[in-house]
Amino acid sequence: MQREGADPNNMQVSDFVCDFSGDAWDGAFPMVEGHQGSLISGRCLEFAYRSVVIEGSSSLDPGSYTCTMCLETRDDPCWQSPERPEGVICRRCIRQSATKLDKDPDWDWTKPGAEPEGEPEA
Numbered sequence: 684m685q686r687e688g689a690d691p692n693n694m695q696v697s698d699f700v701c702d703f704s705g706d707a708w709d710g711a712f713p714m715v716e717g718h719q720g721s722l723i724s725g726r727c728l729e730f731a732y733r734s735v736v737i738e739g740s741s742s743l744d745p746g747s748y749t750c751t752m753c754l755e756t757r758d759d760p761c762w763q764s765p766e767r768p769e770g771v772i773c774r775r776c777i778r779q780s781a782t783k784l785d786k787d788p789d790w791d792w793t794k795p796g797a798e799p800e801g802e803p804e805a
C-alpha cells in the first residue's frame with residue numbers, strides 16, 4: 684500500500700509500505716506488488732510461505748476472506764498477518780509472489796524450506 688499522505692506525483696521509496704507488517708520500504712529489502720498497489724515484504728512472504736505452503740495451515744477458513752493481494756474471495760488456505768490483521772494473502776498469491784521473488788536477480792531471496800521444484804518427492 685502507499686503511505687497515508689503520500690504524494691502520488693512524487694512518490695518516495697518510503698511511501699511504499701508492506702500491507703502485512705506496515706514496514707516502510709527503504710529500497711533495501713524485497714517487496715512484491717499485488718493488485719491495486721498492495722505490497723508484501725520478503726519477510727512477511729517468508730512467514731506466509733512457511734505457514735501455508737510448508738505447514739499447510741490456514742489462518743482463516745477458506746472462502747471466508749478476501750485476499751489483500753488479488754482482492755478475490757478465495758477458496759484456498761491463507762495467511763493473516765498477526766501484525767496487521769487486515770493483511771490476508773491467499774495460497775495462490777503466496778506461491779506466485781514467492782516464485783517471482785525467488786527468480787528475481789535483484790534479491791537474494793529463496794523459497795523457505797527448499798521445496799524441491801520439478802523433482803519427484805522423496
Ligand SMILES: [Zn+2]
Binds near residue numbers: 703704724725726728
Ligand atoms: Zn511485511
Ligand SMILES: [Zn+2]
Binds near residue numbers: 750
Ligand atoms: Zn490472493
